[in-house]
Amino acid sequence: MTGELSPIDKAKFVAAKRSVDYVEDGMRVGLGTGSTAAWMVRCLGEMVRNDGLRIKGVPTSTRTAELAREVGIEVISLDEAKWLDVTIDGADEFDGNLNLIKGGGGALLQEKIVATASDQMIVIADVGKEVESLGSFPLPVEVIPFGWQTTKSLVEELLISMDVLGRDTTLRMNGERPFITDEGNYIIDLHLGRIGNPHQLSMAMNQMPGVVENGLFLDICDVVILGFGDGRVETRDINEGTVEEDRLDFVETDNLFTDMND
The missing domain is CATH 3.40.50.1360 (Rossmann fold)
Structure with missing residues (x-):
């Protein structure tokens, strides 16, 4: 009620x-x-x-x-x-x-x-x-399981050149196992604090092999x-x-x- x-x-x-x-x-x-x-x-x-x-x-x-x-x-x-x-x-x-x-x-x-x-x-x-600027909520990035650690490293390297406040990344977990999406993929959460140029970040990430999609809806x-x-x-x-x-x-x-x- x-x-x-x-x-x-x-x-x-x-x-x-x-x-x-x-x-x-x-x-x-x-x-x-x-x-x-x-x-x-x-x-x-x-x-x-x-x-x-x-x-x-x-x-x-x-x-x-x-x-x-x-x-x-x-x-x-x-x-x-x-x-x-x-x-x-x-x-x-x-x-x-x-x-x-x-x-x-x-x-x-x-x-x-x-x-x-x-x-x-x-x-x-x-x-x-x-929010005034996107990024306080961790940005989800869906990646295929194959080579996910390499993809995660490439995303971290990309963030160095992006206008963001933080660059920590974590694999989303479900207990002791990786969280699995409906499509059988993993999610890497990006703890950015603030995203200065969401369009630039979204486009750059989605061109990366292993990345399926990101959580920026622009x-x-x-x-x-x-x-x-x-x-x-x-x-x-x-x-x-x-x-x-x-x-x-x-x-x-x-x-x-x-x-x-x-």
């Missing part, structure tokens, strides 16, 4: 709740990964069950696919959809130009593919995700919906140049707030 939610979870919920207003009957919708995106999937499921909303969802991870099926959303692949009307996803960080760092949950590759195959990308986040996001713990919502549309503020009332719905273990 909403009365049991922390302020941060309330902020995530109201952002997610506002984002589903962008979804219309018959749409093909990219479904993001992470705790905030899980709220959005739950909200869409409630609209499918209670309002007869007909959509097809393209999930960005296996766990999002499982949740979408649980709540009654029809799940299809991106190959089946070919193109999407909208993708709604969370972010680990975003700046004033709506550039993002994503991949804290390890799904950055599918997330970026789905987001760029959409007419519109909407990011839902709590206010704590906004010039992809169209709208950021910010949630606050008191129910306020701020919607920033970079294409329209608008900022709108609203407040959502919490409505306690047993089906929506049970089993939220993300």
